[in-house]
Amino acid sequence: MASTHIFSAYDDDLKFLSRRISEMGGLAEQMVSDAVRALVNGDTALAQKVISDDVILDHAEREIGDKAIVTIARRQPMAADLREIMGSIRIAADLERVGDLGKNTAKRVIAVQSAGVPRKLARGLEHLSELALVQLKEVLDVYTSRAADKAKSIRERDEEIDAMYTSLFREMLTYMMEDPRNITSCTHLLFCAKNIERIGDHATNIAETIYYMATGAQPEGERPKDDTANTVGAVTE
Amino acid sequence: MNMLTEAAVEKALDQKMNTVPYKMIGQDVSVYYGEKRALFDVKLNIRENTVTALIGPSGCGKSTFLRSLNRMNDTIDGCRVTGKITLDGDDIYDPDIDVVELRARVGMVFQKPNPFPKTIYENVAYGPRIHGLAKSKADMDQIVELSLQRAGLWNEVKDRVHEAGTGLSGGQQQRLCIARAVAVSPEVILMDEPCSALDPIATAKVEELIHELRENYTIVIVTHSMQQAARVSQRTAMFHLGNLVEENDTDKMFTNPDDPRTQDYIMGRFG
Numbered sequence: 225m226a227s228t229h230i231f232s233a234y235d236d237d238l239k240f241l242s243r244r245i246s247e248m249g250g251l252a253e254q255m256v257s258d259a260v261r262a263l264v265n266g267d268t269a270l271a272q273k274v275i276s277d278d279v280i281l282d283h284a285e286r287e288i289g290d291k292a293i294v295t296i297a298r299r300q301p302m303a304a305d306l307r308e309i310m311g312s313i314r315i316a317a318d319l320e321r322v323g324d325l326g327k328n329t330a331k332r333v334i335a336v337q338s339a340g341v342p343r344k345l346a347r348g349l350e351h352l353s354e355l356a357l358v359q360l361k362e363v364l365d366v367y368t369s370r371a372a373d374k375a376k377s378i379r380e381r382d383e384e385i386d387a388m389y390t391s392l393f394r395e396m397l398t399y400m401m402e403d404p405r406n407i408t409s410c411t412h413l414l415f416c417a418k419n420i421e422r423i424g425d426h427a428t429n430i431a432e433t434i435y436y437m438a439t440g441a442q443p444e445g446e447r448p449k450d451d452t453a454n455t456v457g458a459v460t461e
Numbered sequence: 462m463n464m465l466t467e468a469a470v471e472k473a474l475d476q477k478m479n480t481v482p483y484k485m486i487g488q489d490v491s492v493y494y495g496e497k498r499a500l501f502d503v504k505l506n507i508r509e510n511t512v513t514a515l516i517g518p519s520g521c522g523k524s525t526f527l528r529s530l531n532r533m534n535d536t537i538d539g540c541r542v543t544g545k546i547t548l549d550g551d552d553i554y555d556p557d558i559d560v561v562e563l564r565a566r567v568g569m570v571f572q573k574p575n576p577f578p579k580t581i582y583e584n585v586a587y588g589p590r591i592h593g594l595a596k597s598k599a600d601m602d603q604i605v606e607l608s609l610q611r612a613g614l615w616n617e618v619k620d621r622v623h624e625a626g627t628g629l630s631g632g633q634q635q636r637l638c639i640a641r642a643v644a645v646s647p648e649v650i651l652m653d654e655p656c657s658a659l660d661p662i663a664t665a666k667v668e669e670l671i672h673e674l675r676e677n678y679t680i681v682i683v684t685h686s687m688q689q690a691a692r693v694s695q696r697t698a699m700f701h702l703g704n705l706v707e708e709n710d711t712d713k714m715f716t717n718p719d720d721p722r723t724q725d726y727i728m729g730r731f732g
Contacts, residue, residue: 227725227730228730229728229730230730234729300687300688301728302687302727303715303716303718303724303728304728306715307717
């Protein structure tokens with residue numbers, strides 16, 4: 225934003241929103257990375273920390289929502305300011321969901337740790353989460369810079385995560401077929417993989433919101449998808 | 462699916478909006494006050510049965526443009542208008558045109574309610590009388606009642622139409638002025654900040670009235686309140702330093718304007 229408002233308190237309101245969004249983003253990122261680390265290492269203490277951190281994120285989302293409502297009522301924002309505030313509400317909701325998904329992953333650590341996570345699957349999950357975290361990190365950078373073109377390219381990269389998720393899905397099916405004793409832990413891991421894949425989707429949502437905030441136009445076309453896990457194992461003639 | 466259809470309906474409405482015929486056409490309108498040029502080649506068309514809001518900072522020329530639409534500028538010494546303005550295709554600056562008749566077709570409501578120091582009835586009846594619109598007393602009674610109804614004032618004043626118009630509240634006085642403008646059956650109503658002297662309730666009533674009047678009249682309103690422009694208009698034109706910066710659908714204007722000057726102005730930022 226090149227220029228400032230004539231009424232400077234308005235700028236403070238908007239700055240508050242963007243600062244809180246950035247803080248939420250940082251915490252959500254940390255939670256996801258901790259949750260996956262806890263899962264791979266069977267670290268229940270770390271998992272517990274992720275679960276308790278989620279409260280902070282929930283609180284921040286509500287705070288952003290309240291501030292946005294008050295700002296709309298008091299400042300009657302127009303054009304880019306209005307899009308900025310509506311965007312903040314949506315991004316806060318996406319980040320709150322990212323935190324929930326991290327928390328859900330952390331909760332599964334206890335169920336999975338007794339059996340341990342097979343090395344190969346652990347590597348797969350780590351790789352998946354790295355992809356999702358890169359998306360999340362970049363989208364948060366774009367939130368700061370408001371570069372609409374970059375937001376667009378992030379949106380187009382969600383495909384990679386989807387493809388990775390589908391291949392993990394196949395792999396876990398194979399494990400379960402090989403030995404039914406794997407079913408419990410693999411089912412949990414499947415949910416974890418799904419959680420991480422969903423985090424990628426939320427990063428994509430945020431990218432779309434930023435694009436709208438910056439340009440006032442909705443990104444064109446369907447977002448690319450390569451999540452074919454819903455048809456894996458289907459009998460094809 | 463539902464969203465798709467809604468978007469389609471909206472698009473169709475937009476397209477319909479774009480086919481609304483022009484009631485008034487302004488071509489390269491420039492206005493000079495003596496040596497000082499107040500308006501620079503403004504090209505702005507006014508759509509029929511549409512509320513067009515003119516916005517912009519003080520001194521941007523929006524009131525000057527409004528006043529050139531019914532030749533109110535003629536009353537100012539040293540004021541000169543160039544370019545062309547038409548009403549239904551007729552040049553309103555044609556020397557043969559009857560200015561009194563023009564102002565009956567293009568009525569005006571001012572910033573401060575200015576009822577005549579006469580009764581409510583006489584305020585409304587004045588215009589129709591000088592234009593010879595009523596053939597009998599009964600005719601006139603009907604015009605007065607209908608005009609007061611259209612201005613949303615009838616129910617509040619029907620038992621005291623023979624009392625002084627100046628005894629009404631500010632908001633009622635402004636609606637009386639609107640009734641007075643409506644009484645001569647104008648086609649276009651120009652409003653120069655009609656709510657700036659009114660409280661929020663009276664403002665809401667006048668805005669509701671503007672919304673209703675749109676069915677029968679073409680309305681051009683100058684306002685300093687962006688929120689008011691956003692509430693009442695379908696088209697918005699933004700003026701700056703005597704130039705027309707942008708004219709657009711109001712929905713677009715207040716969510717994603719094309720011109721950075723519009724953006725800065727409506728968001729309350731430094732340019």
